[in-house]
Amino acid sequence: MGRSPAARTVWLRALKEARVARGLSQAELGAMVGLPQSHISRIESGAVDVGISTLLEISRSLGLEPVAVPASLVPAVRSLLRAGSHDGPPRPAYALDDDDG
């Protein structure tokens, strides 16, 4: 497979939670992005090391924009995310936590 299974589980968990929170099935999400349901399944389960372009498309279709933050600023960004999750209507806000290795 790819390189570090652990390193990507956090992303995958966040994406799956975002999908479920929006009431989308794997097939529906796949249709939005132009991917087969089977691949969404493998991505979420961590069975494959998905390409960055696909990850970007999936994230954005779920309303999440990936951003590279300098490590020193991560806490500030994280608190900003928590504070800002009050506005939109159905929308869950997801940050990527680093609770694995």
Add this chain to the structure above:
Amino acid sequence: MGRSPAARTVWLRALKEARVARGLSQAELGAMVGLPQSHISRIESGAVDVGISTLLEISRSLGLEPVAVPASLVPAVRSLLRAGSHDGPPRPAYALDDDDG
């Protein structure tokens, strides 16, 4: 190849700039992450759709933490990044801009 070459160019540009800004060669960066120089080359040139796990390792080795931000909060995060780029050592702070596609 993967799916959307344009979608990933922003990431790649940011990573390459971060690498160069820190005075690292492709070989040195590769050694830090356990990748051959040849692969770093293809990643930066956009010739391959790199796997997410590798992208995470590279980003973190350069001091950049990928975070999924709700689209509505991107402007706030971005201004935070601009404001906070004073502290670090040689200090390049990189956000992912969406100035393509």
Add this chain to the structure above:
DNA sequence: TTGTTCAATATGCGAATACGTATGAATGTG
């Protein structure tokens, strides 16, 4: 200028892996 050397980046090829199509398993509803 021409040639040499060294550091950095790019490319060909085989082996490993991701991806798409088709299908199956599991669960729920009448």
Add this chain to the structure above:
DNA sequence: CACATTCATACGTATTCGCATATTGAACAA
């Protein structure tokens, strides 16, 4: 049971990835 819905797996093709090698570019000498 018949049918629908959602997610998971098998197999073949396309792409990535690592190794070895080639190419590029800058600095210097004669």
